[in-house]
Amino acid sequence: MKKSKMIKPVAKTGTKPTLKPVPSLKKAKTAVKSSPKKEILKPVSKPVDPSASSSNEALRQEITALRTQLSRHMAPVSTGSMEEVDAMRRVLNDLMEARMNDVIRELVTIRNSAASAGGEARRIVEQMDALLSDLGAMKFEAERLEHVDPLIHAVSREVSDASLPDGIIMETLRPGFHTSRGIVVAKALVAVNRRS
């Protein structure tokens, strides 16, 4: 039986798995590189009419020239087969969504750390909430006296009130966040009632 070369055990340790570059970026770079003109986009001075009376007019002309230049650079992408364009869109969408959820998770962690600090950090919390909202993350809190739902709530404290049913939510300790597609990126932390 033939033995493959690469299966010899070697004492070398700690080699990490090879991580590939983000496919969409690599693809995009390849597409731009294969363009007939390889220079990067830069401010255009030549096409601007020197007799333009106002700076606004000069700016408009510059934008038009830049648009033309951009179309030329993008031509190889747009003339690719529909399948290639679809594939690129698909990879970009999937990556964007996955990365966005990761980003939102990180931001929620930072937001919660700021919230724990209190005081001046409250302004940071407000800014983070606004940023999260801009990114499509929706904040939610648990309703007092509703039952705990493990899909959206995480119990972090228990309180005891014999007059109320067991297992109901007494207080939201920290809000949760979900994306517009319903993915819960952070569950709401709640205090629940335990009668015993």
Next chain:
Amino acid sequence: MARLGIDYGTTNTVVVCTDRGRYPLVPHVTDTAIGRVAREAFPSFFVYDTATSNLRFGAEAERSLAEPGAAQRYIPIRSFKRFFRNYVDGMRIAMDSIPGGLDMRDTFLKFTQAIYQSVRTSGVVGPNEPLEAVLTWPANANGAQRHLTRSAFKEAGFSVINTLNEPSAAAIELADRMVHGNRAKARQSKMTVAVFDLGGGTFDASVVRINAADYTVLSSAGIEHLGGDDFDAVLAELFCEKLKINFSSLSPFHRTLLLMHACREKERLSSGQSRTLTLDPEEIGLPGDSVKVTAAAFEKLLTELIEPAVLKLEEVIIAAGSDELETIYLVGGSSRLPLVGKLIARRFPKVKLFTTDKPFSATAMGAAIQGVETMRVHEVFARHFGVIRLADHGTREIFVPVFKAGLRLPARGDAPITTEVRYLPRHNIGRFRYLECTAVDAEGKPETGLRIWSEILFPYDCALTVNEPLSPERIVPRNDLSGESVETYTCDSDGIINVQIKRPDGHSRTYEVFRA
């Protein structure tokens, strides 16, 4: 019509659909107080409700565990798929707290129906759109497991258009990933890849040669009982040591909660969020203060479990005999543990390791791609299949292989593999005891992974009709029977075996071996 790839896993079931060149995950959607929430996988665990004798699946099962009095009312059942390896028709899973146990087929059918409902309510498919599915199963799954999986998904409402071994599906996904989702380029791919698939319950390794639209499995093997569940159990035991309690003395309910917590902590380690694993026992209804386990202590114990898988991968690579191996592809949720990549890289320093940010969905995505493209996948039979016969005038029993491990299975649509066995009967009734095993010893005796299937009784005596009900008590020696009987075995692209037994008078009967 919706085309789906379905990966029924030990921990989670992942469904991917095809959508004009995209392969999005079908979310498991549940109504909550904040609206509909979606998850990327359907949990494969369920609970038995002792109050109603009903089963609850998916998110509903998870909710049940949070109800007041859940410990007294519900019996959680994790890793149901692990029971599959011993499945025979009519098998029941014995549980102390469930009178009579659970009928395995019936339970699995209910689970597949829950998945069907989840797909229907996901918003991804139309209300009356037929659901066509490509199913995946472990490469070393035995015939009965394949039969049960395929028939249950069919009965649930899916139209099963194809099946794939999990590593083969992952190889299809890798070819797609390597060219950034450009299917035109993926159809031109040429490479040889070793797939290391470490899931929740089983480990599979396959070497696959990809040549354009042809996927040829060069070799394949696995470990039936190795996966994330075992890692969770190790961590749960470590937590128990710290808490000075005995894991086996916990109630089934608390054991399950502890294992689920261990699973979450392990995933935090996998995602690099933490190097310390923590348990607050009050979270799972146990007394005591919070305890911590270091990643180093956990990984030290895991090394012993993972190393056999790395050795198995090496065996598979040697058996493939390919000098062209370029890549080892790590898939399955448990392959995300940093230790797994470290041990493989140490063993194979010259081969590129390829990981994915979604190891749990790679298999389902490969299946979905296979569902819409014309490609030929040539699998291999991962187990030895044969029959126990009497030898030396009935004085001893021997194992006679019918299909040996490594046999190349036909591609879908091709004619099944056929083999014929001629036999001179010495009894009025033939008693066929079929057996599968993962390895045989030097003398050809079954050695490991033995499964003995239900018996088939066939009347050799022409005075009996072929459909007559028979029992072993009616078997008597007969030396006056003339002519040979012919057994014709066929093995299809799914590795499912049928046998037609024909006696000299021309009468015959066909059996699906694992349904006998």
